[in-house]
Structures are given as structure tokens and as C-alpha cells.
Amino acid sequence: MALKKQNDDNVTELSPRRSERDFNGLKNSLHEGDEDQRRWAARDLASFDEAVGPLVKQLTEEKSHVVRDAIYLSLQKIGNQDVVCQLIPFLSEEDAELRNSTIEVLQMIPEQIETHIISLLNHQDSDVRIFAIDILQVLAHAKTPEWLLSVLKDETHVNVVAAAVDRLAEVGTASMVRDIEEVKTKFSDEEYLMFACNTAIRRIKANS
Amino acid sequence: MMADKEIGTTRRLTEITDPEFERFRDFFYRKTGIKFENSKRYFVDKRLIERIYATGNNSFRSYFTQMRFQASGEEVQQLINCMTVNETYFYREEYQFEVMVENVMNEIAANKKDKSDIRIWSIPSSTGEEPYSIALYLLEYWPQIQHLDVEIVSSDIDSKVLQACHAGVYNERSVKHLPARTLKKYFSETAQGNYQLNKDIRDAVKFSKVNLSDINETKHYRNFDLIFCRNLLIYFDDESRKEAANVFYDALNPGGFIFLGHSESMSRISSLFKVKKYPKAIVYQRPLTGENK
Numbered sequence A: 001m002a003l004k005k006q007n008d009d010n011v012t013e014l015s016p017r018r019s020e021r022d023f024n025g026l027k028n029s030l031h032e033g034d035e036d037q038r039r040w041a042a043r044d045l046a047s048f049d050e051a052v053g054p055l056v057k058q059l060t061e062e063k064s065h066v067v068r069d070a071i072y073l074s075l076q077k078i079g080n081q082d083v084v085c086q087l088i089p090f091l092s093e094e095d096a097e098l099r100n101s102t103i104e105v106l107q108m109i110p111e112q113i114e115t116h117i118i119s120l121l122n123h124q125d126s127d128v129r130i131f132a133i134d135i136l137q138v139l140a141h142a143k144t145p146e147w148l149l150s151v152l153k154d155e156t157h158v159n160v161v162a163a164a165v166d167r168l169a170e171v172g173t174a175s176m177v178r179d180i181e182e183v184k185t186k187f188s189d190e191e192y193l194m195f196a197c198n199t200a201i202r203r204i205k206a207n208s
Numbered sequence B: 001m002m003a004d005k006e007i008g009t010t011r012r013l014t015e016i017t018d019p020e021f022e023r024f025r026d027f028f029y030r031k032t033g034i035k036f037e038n039s040k041r042y043f044v045d046k047r048l049i050e051r052i053y054a055t056g057n058n059s060f061r062s063y064f065t066q067m068r069f070q071a072s073g074e075e076v077q078q079l080i081n082c083m084t085v086n087e088t089y090f091y092r093e094e095y096q097f098e099v100m101v102e103n104v105m106n107e108i109a110a111n112k113k114d115k116s117d118i119r120i121w122s123i124p125s126s127t128g129e130e131p132y133s134i135a136l137y138l139l140e141y142w143p144q145i146q147h148l149d150v151e152i153v154s155s156d157i158d159s160k161v162l163q164a165c166h167a168g169v170y171n172e173r174s175v176k177h178l179p180a181r182t183l184k185k186y187f188s189e190t191a192q193g194n195y196q197l198n199k200d201i202r203d204a205v206k207f208s209k210v211n212l213s214d215i216n217e218t219k220h221y222r223n224f225d226l227i228f229c230r231n232l233l234i235y236f237d238d239e240s241r242k243e244a245a246n247v248f249y250d251a252l253n254p255g256g257f258i259f260l261g262h263s264e265s266m267s268r269i270s271s272l273f274k275v276k277k278y279p280k281a282i283v284y285q286r287p288l289t290g291e292n293k
Helices: A023-032 A035-047 A049-061 A065-078 A081-092 A096-107 A110-121 A126-138 A144-154 A158-171 A174-186 A191-207 B018-032 B038-054 B060-069 B074-083 B094-111 B129-141 B159-167 B180-186 B238-251
Strands: B004-007 B010-013 B118-122 B150-156 B187-189 B195-197 B205-209 B224-229 B252-260 B274-277 B282-285
Touching: A023 A035, A023 A049, A035 A049, A035 A065, A035 B238, A049 A065, A049 A081, A065 A081, A065 A096, A065 B238, A081 A096, A081 A110, A081 A126, A096 A110, A096 A126, A110 A126, A110 A144, A126 A144, A126 A158, A144 A158, A144 A174, A158 A174, A158 A191, A158 B018, A174 A191, A191 B018, B018 B038, B018 B060, B018 B074, B038 B060, B038 B074, B060 B074, B094 B118, B094 B129, B094 B224, B094 B252, B094 B282, B118 B129, B129 B150, B129 B180, B129 B205, B129 B224, B150 B159, B159 B205, B180 B187, B224 B238, B238 B252
Parallel strands: B118 B150, B118 B224, B150 B205, B224 B252
Antiparallel strands: B004 B010, B187 B195, B252 B282, B274 B282
16 A cells, blocks of 8 residues: 556546436436536536526526535626526525625626616616626626726716715726715715715826 | 826836825726735736827826726736746645645545545646645545545646646745645655655546536536645626626535635625635635525
8 A cells, every 4th residue: 555656547537427418418417416416517507508597497497506506606607698688587586695796797798798787777766786896896897897887977876976975986087086076075974985985086186 | 296207208007106006906896806916016016007109098097997998808807817826835825725635525424325436526626735735634634534435536627737737746846835744645756856756655646638618517426525726716897797707506415515715705706605604714605505595
């Protein structure tokens, strides 16, 4: 007994994936298999654009955390408009994991989410508007400052404005300071927002 | 503060200002989990200025904006490569090897009811210092190696470094942290003044080429009990890190362990793993079957 001498055929072990790896086979495994089979099916379905529907459906029924994790990653890899459209309703979900994971997936596909940001920032539910700003938090998109500025100008809910100001502290430019000053006037009774605005202005000026 | 000076008709940036450094530091920390203290100013400033010019910019502001909003993330990746030093040597971050022989290997052995081989995967292999360190540490400090078989597999995306692994020849700097006794016992000095690892040890590590981002390559890596993946994920973007975490999850047996580099945190990447705190280090563990609900 000791360190085993190696030979050429024992580096890897064949994956025990025994069911058909075509779309229909994977779709069945995703729904009917044990935890490992469902997870592998979710992973392999990332190769199929048409898998968005079955993956999202399974997300709403799936109890296993590791299977859900694989589903989110596959949806992110597929990353098309279908993914965005089918995930956006989850921003209104009470299930925090589902909501937060949805935000993470949407953050990773900036080109696809672009056309939806304006409508999300104008959503009737203020929580969804804040989640839209959360999406902007790491979204690598050139229009992010412009979108945030529109929140300062049009938004009436203090928490949504505060989220936008917080973001502008990092990505804002000197030309936006006046808009942030106007927020201070508009919400002069909100101490936290005053603090957030002053912090954002200080940081923007320091970086200009 | 004046941050640039005249060279001919062009203004050359020579310094990063304090607010610029702080802005960069905050951004880099959020992106990588790596936080640069003020003591690293010279190191950071020098590389930042290099990247500012390499990308055709002439100010921190324009560079930062370009990098921050570049959809491909390519420049962020370049910057990460610049800011992280890919240095490797025998017994690097030795405290993790101590945790391996004092805690982790004993737990793995205790859970091996079928007495099957213990499989270890070291990735990236780089030029072989890490997988060979694992082999040497087990031989020197883990008595149970006399009673159990251990397989060590090591992989890298770069086929050139794999050739160096097979040769097993190292310079003075690579072996300087090895105890003299270990160096004498397992290495022979070459005519050029380098050190070649004995064939017995070289034969005990299997090297392979793999791209962690390619599921078709990684899906055959299975049934490992322990993975070392140190100072690699800091080079990856968020999506690749998540993919890597899933690869490791699938590659490990339930209850298997993974070591990351000291500045890396699996908790920031994925919630697939449990955090195990040992006196000398944090290790991540794939939950046992049935713990995933």
C-alpha cells in the first residue's frame, strides 16, 4: 500500500450517465431521475436552446439545491431572450433563493437583459424596481449610468431612489452631481437618503 | 496631486492618485475577493499604469470606464492576470498540506468503508510542484499511506507545462522550502545544478490536459476524494468560476474535500459546498448524500 503507480488508462472514470443524452432523454431525466440524474440532465441541457422551458419548469418544482444550482448555470449558459422572458416573473417571487438566483443569472447576460431594463425600472412593484437596480449592480453595460439617472429623475419611492444613488456612487460622473443634489431637495426628510447622496457626491467628486 | 508629466507633446501618466487607487481597490475586491492594502501601492500602481497604456488610454478614468463597461470582461481578466503572481514552489502554503495529513485524509480514510483507493486531483498542475508536494507530504507525514492506496491525478490546460511535470526537474528556488532531508531523500542533483525528482515519485502522479471550462472534457473526472485547486479561480470570470465549482462538485465523491488558495472563497462562488473550519485552514466539502435538500 502506498502511492499508486499510474498508467495511461486510469486518469478518468467514465461518467455513469446511462440514459440517452438527446434532448428528449435529458428532458425525461430532468423530471424523473434521482438527484444525480436530474443534476446531470440539467448540466447537459445547457447545450440545447429549446431546453429553457423544461429547465424553468423544473426550477419551480425542484427540491434539491444542487439540481437547482445546475439549472441556473445552464440557463445562464443558454443566455437567450427566452431565458430572460421566463425568468423575469421570478423577480416577483416570495422565494428569496429563486429571486436572488434569478438576479444573478440576469446579471450575467447583459445583452439580453438590455431591452427589459426600462420596463423593469418602471414595474408597478417597487421591490421589482429595486431588483432591477440590483441587476444593474454588476451588469457590465454602458447604459447603466443613464438608466440609474432616469431613476433619480422619475422615481418616487425612496428605497428605489436610495438603491440608485448607492449605485451611482460607483459609476456616476461629475455631470450627475446636480441630479443627486436634486434628490436631496426632493427627499429632504429622508435622513438615510441624505447620507447616501452626500456619500455618492463625495466619491464622484473625488474621482472626477 | 499632479499625476502626469509632459513628455514631448504627450502627457504621460506616472501616478495613480489616492482616490483612484481606492476606486480600483474596491472594484478589484468585489470582482476577485482580493484586497490590496496600502503596502501594495507600488505593485498595483505600476501594473495599472501598464494596463492603461496597453489599452490605448491616457488616464485612469478613461481606462476604468472602458474596463468597467466592457461586456466581454476581457480587460478585467487581463488586469487580474497582471495583479496576481503565478508563482509556485514545493510546499507552497504548507499549512494546507498540514491540514490534509492531520485532518482531511484521516476523515476520508475513516469514511472509506469499501477501502477503495483514495483519489486526489490537483489542478492546475503548473510545472508539477503542487501534485508532487502532495505526494511527498503524504509519504513523509501521513502514516496511513502504508495501509491505503492513494492515486494522484494532476491536470493543466497547458500541454507544455505537462512536459515539464514529467521531467520533474526544478531549480533552487522551487525546492528552497523543502526540508533538506526531503530534498536529499527524493531528489538527485543534475549536472546543471538543478534537482530532479526521483522516478518513483514522478511515476506516482498521472498528468492530463484538461480545460475546466469544457464540460465534455471535465465530465470524465469523477470519484475524487480530495481536490486541490489553489490560485486558479482568481483568474476566472464569474461564470467560469461557477462552472468550475460545478465541475468540482461533480468530480468529488459525497463528503469529498476541496482546498482553494488562501485568498479564494468558495462561498463567494457557489453554495454547493459546506465550509469546514480546521484550526489551520478552511476547507470546502461536498455534502454527503441526502444533505442537499
